[in-house]
Amino acid sequence: MSFKSLVRELKEMRDGMGSMSRRGGRGGGAPEGTMTGHGRGCDQHPWSHQRDLEQRHQQQQQGRWANLPPELLLDVIRRVEESEVSWPARRHVLACAAVCHSWRDITKEVVKPPQQCGRITFPISLKQPGPRDNPIQCFIRRERATSTFRLYLGLSPSLHGQNDKLLLAARKIRRATSTDFVISLTADDFSRASSSYVGKVRSNFLGTKFTVYDSQPPCDAAVSSGSRSTRRIHSKQVSPRVPAGNYNIATIAYELNVLRTRGPRRIQCTMHSVPVSSIQEGGSVPFPTSFIHSISEQLPSLAVAKGKEPVIDFSSTSLTESRAPVQTNGAPLMLKNKAPRWHEQLQCWCLNFRGRVTVASVKNFQLVAAVDPSHHVSHAEQEKVILQFGKIGKDIFTMDYRYPLSAFQAFAICLTSFDTKPACE
16 A cells, blocks of 8 residues: 555545544534533533543544554554655644554654754644754744744745745734733734743843743753742633743843944843753753643642632742743853854855845844853854844745754744844944
């Protein structure tokens, strides 16, 4: 059986199960005189009703595909993963993970993080570091009317834009004393209470210093216990699907240009969640393996009243917005912009973007590691461009990142360049 026919059968089976569940939802209602689990006087808990639906759905999934021998299933998924290397064909790998639990578990074992395979597959790949050798090339599309920024995977935008793979989206929100960039997995939902919320970037009053907040702490990183919540909401109860908070993972500072000297912006990034040891020989960077979208996943000790949902007080520290940076083992990694050279004939500052940037702009930059000699980092590693960002057309910018940054961290750093900074230019 060819891979195309296999994928076709997977899609037909998934569509068949979806139609079965829809028919069950229309025709499988409770008889007259009875009350469903969502009735006011019902004795059944809504969560038990949800568990029954999940168990029924799992039973429907147990078919001939779920009963395949593990050795054969592993070989099939491995072949699909190796053959589909780029989007949109890589959707077939996700289709394998959507068949049933056994297929999903094996697919997660086969698919490697971007650091090892250089590919973006699952949404959690956006918070995992990129490859060490070759950067992952993306582009950003700016929409001035809606103040939104969309990150796509690929070398350049397609003619119609339908085949572009959307990775992340951000919306710029101006406040009285700061500017926020709210980052989401989707381009139409920027609410912090949404499961698609992944983080934000907040500036100071002058727009010279930015703080990057992640919706979940990095793997094996301790959150400062002295942090306090700054969020205030009138409601005393919330859905357990609300994300657990914001954690300070990076700080981006732009140097003030008081004397108005000629030259590009000077940037310094402090990556609190990335230790400097990660770029040393044999070093590694901690990264999450799954999203944490609910308070119950991060605070399992919440008291649950009988027959009621968990009660969460917003005035407490349960929803944490950490002002103190996330702590890692060792000193944090520092990044600085690579110094350009002045071109006499062109009368401008120039950097070698290797053809990825074609329009001169004050927003263009390249970031390299800024380490102390005591850390014993090789000169070649210090000269390696970790993140580069530049303009290629009207409201179109390229973004190329590599280890130890993730797509989320790189996108957050690039968003700071879109804010106006008259004191830095």
